[in-house]
Amino acid sequence: xxxxxxxCNVFKREIEYAxxxxxxxxxxxxxxxxxxxxxxxxxxxxxxxxxxIDGFDAVLLGYGLxxxxxxxxxxxxxxxxxxxxxxxxxxxxxxxKRFEELFADMPSSPFGSVxxxxxxxxxxxxxEMLFGDGYAALVEQYGExxxxxxxxxxxxxxxxxxxxxxxxxxxxxxxxxxxARCRARADEEGRAFQVETGSLRLIRGLLAGNWDESEFLxxxxxxxxxxxxxxxxxxRLA
Numbered sequence: 237x238x239x240x241x242x243x244c245n246v247f248k249r250e251i252e253y254a255x256x257x258x259x260x261x262x263x264x265x266x267x268x269x270x271x272x273x274x275x276x277x278x279x280x281x282x283x284x285x286x287x288x289i290d291g292f293d294a295v296l297l298g299y300g301l302x303x304x305x306x307x308x309x310x311x312x313x314x315x316x317x318x319x320x321x322x323x324x325x326x327x328x329x330x331x332x333k334r335f336e337e338l339f340a341d342m343p344s345s346p347f348g349s350v351x352x353x354x355x356x357x358x359x360x361x362x363x364e365m366l367f368g369d370g371y372a373a374l375v376e377q378y379g380e381x382x383x384x385x386x387x388x389x390x391x392x393x394x395x396x397x398x399x400x401x402x403x404x405x406x407x408x409x410x411x412x413x414x415x416a417r418c419r420a421r422a423d424e425e426g427r428a429f430q431v432e433t434g435s436l437r438l439i440r441g442l443l444a445g446n447w448d449e450s451e452f453l454x455x456x457x458x459x460x461x462x463x464x465x466x467x468x469x470x471x472r473l474a
Contacts, residue, residue, distance in 0.1 A: 237261070237445060240289050242282065243298020245269050246324050246351035249409050250439050251298055258443040263292070269355040272323070275305040286312045296442050300327055301470055307463035308474075309455075316455040317447055319438050320470045324349075328404045330435025331451070336467050338402070338432060347402040349434070353414035400428035406436060 238261040243251055245266035255262050265285070271278040282297070282305070289295055290313050299306055300321030309316065321327045325347050326335035339345050401422040405411045415431065422429040438451065447454055453471050455461060462474035 237293045238291070239263070239294050239296050239443070239445075240292040241265065241296045241298065241443065242267065242285055244271070244302075244324065244351075245355050246349065247298045247327070247439065248355070249350055250328070250406060250436055251443070253408055254436055254439045254443045257440070260443070260445060262443060269351065272302045272305055275303040278302070278305040279307075279309060282306070283309055286310070286316060288312075289314065298327075298439070298442070300324060301463060304463060306461050306471065308460060310460035311455040311457045313457055315457065316461075317442065317452055318455075318461070318471070319442060320451055320453055321438070322470060324351075325404070327438050328406065328434045329432070330437040332467070332470065334435075340467070342399065345399050345402065347404055348414075348418040349404045350406075350409055350411045350414040353417050398425060398427050400430055403429070403431045404434040405431050406434040408436060 241251065241255070241262050241264040243264065243266055246269045248266055251264060251266075255264060267278075267281065271281065282299070286295055286309065292314055294315045294317055295312070297306065297309075297316065297318035300319055300323045301307065302323050306318060319327055321332050322335065325339070326332045328349050329335050329338070401418065403411075403415050403418050405415060419429045441447065441451065453461065453473070455473060460474040461471050464470055464472055
């Protein structure tokens with residue numbers, strides 16, 4: 237079996253680790269972290285790549301729903317496979333159920349990982365990035381006043397304090413330096429800092445062809461992805 241892998245480079249270390257242990261031939265392409273701040277543009281880039289692929293048994297996406305970026309994506313000449321996950325947090329944690337356990341009360345809670353720290357100085361995934369892409373995109377779409385209102389609603393404070401930062405540490409991936417940088421950033425902003433253990437199980441399953449339909453959506457040629465917007469199914473065939 238030969239698979240084409242297209243992934244956000246937030247998973248670069250994790251995918252390279254799992255790819256070295258996959259039984260299949262993999263051709264891997266990484267897109268830049270931060271594209272999710274412009275989901276329509278990211279969808280266009282992904283679709284262009286998917287449409288151009290031939291000679292593989294499937295296209296594997298290292299993306300979740302990612303701000304609706306994969307909503308509407310269509311399989312090309314070969315099946316398209318992606319995890320049932322709202323975003324990279326659920327993938328890094330190893331399951332959408334684990335994501336729900338930790339973040340159901342506040343899904344916009346900021347988190348970090350090795351990939352967020354190593355690529356483009358993105359420390360926290362809630363859009364509070366050092367270059368402010370998430371907020372800038374809102375300003376461009378809604379204007380300064382409305383953007384500030386939307387931003388504050390998306391990032392509520394707890395008892396008047398900024399939300400804590402959760403760093404996801406995957407045991408197989410060295411993360412001490414990245415964790416220290418993320419902790420320092422949290423300290424600068426007066427945020428609490430906590431660490432949760434992540435898992436490679438979804439990434440391993442994706443690259444190894446273990447596509448349990450409760451955890452992965454398999455899109456046949458001619459079909460597309462549809463956002464569901466729940467905690468369980470997340471995406472389905474359109």
